[in-house]
Every structure is written in structure tokens, then in C-alpha cells.
Amino acid sequence: MKATPAVVRPVPRPWLAQDLWLARGVAAALLLLFCAFVLYPLGEIVGRSFWKAGFTLEHYAEFLREPKLFQTVRNTAVVSVVSTVLTVGLAFGYAYVLTRTTLWGRSVLWAIGLLPLIAPSFVQALGLIFLFGRNGLLTRTLLGLDWSLYGPVGIVLGEVFYCFPHALLVLYTSLSAVDASLYEAAQSLGARGWRVFWWVTVPTVRYGLAASAFLVFNLVVTDFGTPVVVGGDYRVLATEIYTQVFGLQRFGMAAVVSVVLLVPALGSFLLDSYFRRKATATLTGQARPFLQPTRGWGRVAAAAFAWGWAGFVLLIYGTLAAASVVRVWGYDWTLTWQHYRFEAVGVREALPTGLKLSGLAAVAGALLSVVVAYVVHRLRPWGSQLLYALAVLPAAVPGTVVGLGYLFAFNKPPLVLVGTATVIVLSYVFRFVTLGTLAASAALQQVDRSVEEAAHSLGASAARTFAQVVFPLLRVALFSSGVYIFVRSMVTLSAVIFLIAPGLDLPATAVLTLTTDGKLAAAAALSTLLVGVILLVVGGARLLLRVPVVLR
């Protein structure tokens, strides 16, 4: 007779115990970090906006009473809406030319269209000043006009250039995803020309259009660099925070303006991600491009528009580079390298410091995002959903608000960090960790779970599996997040403007200082150098690491 083994009830998940505690420990540590560097600064702002020796609504009342302050809301709305409409319209036309025509040189157009992605927002504005400013090449030198760019027109122009590539990316993806069979079906049913456009093209890319509109709106509302350089007296929310702090020392009011700015910023961010999800859901696997030979006037118009825009983009960067090597723009056109002698204007350390801090942030941020993705998607201990939310949140918070929050939070115990390089690196890491986490999550979902299980069954421990199997598979995500964080850190201005200290200059803040001091040529030189360095890094990463470079 066979033996009957006694029924054994296993201890629940016994072998998982140590891995489980490890996962819980790591998740708790990460949660603590994100609370300290994402939630705490935000909480400080909200708190300060209601605080004046006790809870009060006084700051808000004051905000509503002061017409100048309330005017900033209207100004922000005006430039944001106008910039959004112009940018989306232009980018849609450009994307349409790239995806639907047989125009020559479309890959070149594509590269030029995306160029502004690697430049800080104020670089566009600076280039515009050299073209259209008081000493502008086009306005004064060529046309002899006495016209000033500063104000809403300058902001809108700068924003359109700055936001164009972001909208282009979204719209290009949407338009490429429409399969040619849809058009062929429409044509076989007798539709032609504008009918196909209104009945097939526009409906199929409507989510992409909506997403790009909210994305651009978000970028404009939160942008600090453009209005601070070409805004003149035209005050918008993002710059008003800065003015309230450094001009007027009204910290409570700065907090109120931040809270007010958070509303459209968060709203447009959420709508953008909502429509982005919808747009991706409608994407089919592989779409056959719908390219029809473009002839006649259509071809001329498409070429004029696309090459005209591309030429304008090149003109702005070219002007910037040119302005950095002539003695006095508009008056004395002798070539000189004198503007590149940065020690003369006291910003010699800016670029090396920027490279160092951005490099540190890139390494730390990339590692952090891989660990966060692994904890959230694979280990899934208690609290991992919250952790994921906290990792995505920073993308929605405007840089100026982050800067002010850090200024409030880390200027007093328990964490006195303001004035150190550490706080700048931390602000980089936690502002740009979102994209890294998303990239690592996407890469992780490509890895079949059974690959990890195979490693376990062959005897590998959890740590060894992570080190030898999971981590190498996330290598590409790791490198591309690293490059992304590096580039974003190099060009960001809005948060760090609150955090720099005497003797601690960064390239972006140095350009701003030079601009406000009227040393425009030196600002152009530093900007040119900055763009050149970033181009080198991005190109190097693509060639050496064979890493796709994601820029937003």
C-alpha cells in the first residue's frame, strides 16, 4: 500500500520573506526620498500661501485686490492661447509636409525642425533680440525701423520657436500612424482633396492635435526663460513669482502666485496625458505611409512653407553664433573672439560647473529611475502605486514653482541645503526623474517575466538576477534617461534661478545675468557654446552608446 502523507499546510510565502522585506525597505526609502524632494517643497508653498503668523486668506485677498497682479493672469492667458494656436498650426503644417508629401530633403527638414529641443527656451528669445530688437539686424539695420520686440509679441514669437519641436513630435507621430488604406478607401469612395483632409486626416489625428495643444499650453504657461528675456514690462505668472521673491521680498505672495500657476499647469498636463493615451490607443501596429507625388502649386507652397520655417530656425541660431563673434552687433562688424573670454564678465566657472552638476544628476537620476521602475513594476510592495504617482508628479510642476518650493523647504532645518551644489543636483534629479522612470518602465514591460523566473530556477538569487539579467536588459533605457536628464539639466533655468548662490553659477543662469546686464554678445557666446556642447553630447551618445536619444 502507498503511504498517505499527512496534509501539510505550507507557511504562507516563506521563501519570499527576505526578498519581500528587501523590497519593502527599498520602497520605503524611495518613498521617503520622494516625499522629501517632491511633496515637501510643494507643501511648503501651499502652506506659505495660507500663512502669516497663523492661518490666513490675506495673501489671496491681496492677490485679487492688486490689479497689477491680477493682470498677470490675463497676460499669461493671452500669450499662452495665442502661442498655442500659432504653434500647433505651424507644427501641423510642417508635420503634414513631412508625412504626406514627396518633398525633397524631408529628413533634413525633420532634423532642423527638432533642433530647438536641445536649446534652452531663452536662446530663441536671445536670437530674436538680435534679429528684431532695438539693434535688430532686420528691424533697424535693414529696415531702419525703431521698433521694440520686448513685450507680448516677443514672448509669443519666442514661445512659438521654443514649443514648435515639442508639438511637431506629437503631430508627426499621429500623422504617421494613419494607414494609407484609409485614404485609399476614401478615394475609392469618391472623396478627394479637401474632403479627404477634413473627413479622414483631421478626425484620425484629433487626439494628437488635442494632446499637442495642451502640451504647448503647458510649456508656455510654465516657461520662465522667454518672458524674462523678451517680456520687458509685460508680466506673466512664471516671472511674477521671481519678481515677488527677489524684487519685492513678498514670499507669501510668491506662494500665492505659484498656487495660481499650478492650476493651469496641472490641468493642461493632465489633459495632455489623457489625449496622449487616447492617441496611442488608436495607433495601429504598422501603418503604411500615404505618400502621393506632390506636383504643381501644391509642391511650391509646401516647399516654401517648410523650407521657409527651417530657414528661419537656422537664421536664429546662425544670428546667435554670428553675434557672438562680431565686436558690436549692428555697429561694428569686425570679427573677434573677445566675447568668449568669460572671465572678463565673471562667468568662467558657469559651463564647467554646469557640466559637472548635470553629469552627476544624469547618473543619479538614471539609476534612481531604473530602481523605481523595478520596484513599481516587479517587486510591487505596499505603497508602490504611491511611489509611481510621486515619480510622475514632477513632470507636471512648473520649474519656477519647484525652485520656490526648494527655496522655502531647504533654507531651514532639518535640511539646510540652499546655497550648495547638492540642492541643485537634487532639483535636477527629481524634476527630470519622470521621463527616466517612464522609459525604464516601458523597457521593463518588454522583458518577459519568465526570463527572471528562468534565472531563479537556475539558482540565481534576487540580487543576482537583478544585477545580471534585469539591469543589462535596462541598459538602453538607463543610458537614454541619463542623456535626457543631462540635456534637460544643462538647459533648465526656471528652478535653479532660485537656488544659485554667489560663486555658484550655471550656464543658463549666467546667460540670464549677462542678458539683464546688457552684455548680449557674451550671452550669445555662452549660449552658442552651450548649444554646441549639448549637440556634441547628444551626437556622441548616439554614435558611441548607440542609444536612441529622447528629448522630451
Added chain:
Amino acid sequence: MEARGKRPQGELVLHQLRKQFGHLVAVDGVSLEVEAGEFVCVLGPSGCGKTTLLRLVAGFETPTEGAIYYRGAPVHHLPPQERNFGIVFQSYALFPHMTVWDNVAFGLRVRRLPAHQVRARVQEMLALVGLEQAARLYPAQLSGGMQQRVALARALAIQPRVLLLDEPLSALDAKIRVRLRAEIRRIQRELGVTVLYVTHDQEEALSLADRLVVLWQGRVQQVGPPLEVYTRPANSFVADFVGTTNLLRARAEEDGGVRWGRVRLAVATRPPGPGPVVLGIRPERMRLVNGSQAAAQGNCVPGVVESWTFFGPYVRLHVSAEGELLAVDVPQEVLSGGRVALRDTVHLHLPPEAILVFPGSP
């Protein structure tokens, strides 16, 4: 005679295994004993719990209740790392960033084997699966069949106590599937390794297994050698799932015969008692006879040929008889010889020993 509570016999013993996910009972009291060197196939439709069962044995899931023993010692509390069971996945699960060589060597390096032993063992394994030439390639450079050979070599390299295979062939196309099937069987015989093999493909299971375990709704329906399961299915589910069986609603009568519609049939197995029964008869067990033979022989049913499906060597006729549609397999010569045409009335002979009798209704 052995006393209760003594250690269970058999190489691998599953005792009253139960796995619950929330309200869903995936595995519901499965007991099984696998002998050393035995090749056991777990066969069942998708969602029957077979993969969960395998994952319980591998250690990726922990049983809600029950126990797993290896050579008498409980292993269900051990992590997969300490069970020393090799596993081959449907998706191959090769490490994409490692060469074939490094994939096979992984488990040996984890065990800190000296380099020369690793080299010898990997070479031996690659020779066993016929992939010596591919050692330096990466998984993405290999065909699906080759990738699965690598996965097999990788799992066997650690000299597993038991080899677990989770639908290893279902991602491959038909010809390669058959070839790799023969190869798995050859390797298993050569190494004498104990195998637990999960599949939904009955042909695979019938041709590979020493013993078959038919699983349905988390429960074992039948355990036995393939021939026994095929010829004497334990219930109407097994009869229907393993091979093809015509299931007919009928009534058992007092005298041990059965009545199906207007027809009275003699059966070899005596029904449990009078009442409703389900008759099972395989398409290949029926024969076409002519009218006079039918009258003489008994156990014959007239029917009309409604349609047929051509399978190459044989033809499956769909014959309506007594309000049911029966599948009847005949050699293709019957069709090519012009002996049967659509709408013809034919006589089917149902041999009493070919009729399976199951209690209840289908």
C-alpha cells in the same frame, strides 16, 4: 504494508495540492506520484490549471494547501533557487543579452563550478541538442526551434532533479514541433531525467508520455498510460478532449442494453443501472455496412451523409442519425471509389465493445 504518516514514495509527489487566487481555484486538490525517470504529461484545455500546477512545482507559486515532496522530503517551502528543478518556458525565456554559451553556462556559474567543468558541461549540453556551432550567437540570431533547444540545454546543464516543461513547443510551427518532440523524448531517455511536461496538445501528450494526467477545472480527471486514457477514458470529458468522440444521449435499460432514440444497442460495459447515460464512440470505430448486413448484424443505425471533411488518408463523414450529427472516419478510397455521395443513406455499425458508457448527461 506501510504505516500512515511515513514519508511518501516516488521521486516527485504532489499531495492534495490546492492553489487559490482570490476566489478562483486554479488547482483543486491534485495528487500525483511521478517515478524516477518517468515522463509524465499534464494535458488539459487552456485555463485548466496545468500551468499553475507546474509553477507550483517549480516554486514560482506557493500552494494554498497541500505539499510537494522530492524523494520523500518536502520541497514546497523552498525557493525556486533551492529546488534544483530545471524549467523550460513556452516563450523560451533566454537571456537576450547573453550568447548561447553564456545562457547554458549561467546556472553552472551560479553554482560556482570551476571554469574547466563549466566548459566541459556546456560543450556536452550543446552537443546533446546539436548546437555546437551556435555557441557564440545571441538568441535573437536563432530560429524559434533553435532557441528552444538552447532553453532545454540551459535547463539540463544544472543536472536538474526534475525537468519541467511548460508548453515548450506551442510557439513553433508544425513540422519543427514534431521534430523537436522526438528530440526531447530521445534526450530524456538518454539522460534518464524525470520529466513533468505540460501541454494542451493531445497529440503531443499521447506521443510523448509514459503516463498522462488529464486536468480539467483544476482537478485530475484521469491518470494512466496514453493508450489506456485513449481507449478507456474515465469520463465523457476525457473521451471528448483526448481524441474525438461522438457523445450521444441515451437511456440504460433494465436488461443491461441501452436505447438511443429508436435504436437498441448492445454494449460490452454494463451500465451502472437503468437511467440516463452518455454513450461515447470514436469516429474510427464505426464501420459502414450495407442494408442486408445491417439487418443480420444488429447494433446498426441508418443515417444520412450531410457533408464531409477531407483529411488526406481518411475522410470524416458527418452523418445525421437519430437527431444527432455523428463523425465517422472512413478510408479515403470509400470516397474516391464513389461508394458514398452526399445525401446518401448509409448504415453505421457500432461494435458493442467500442461503445463507452458514462453515467449522466453530457
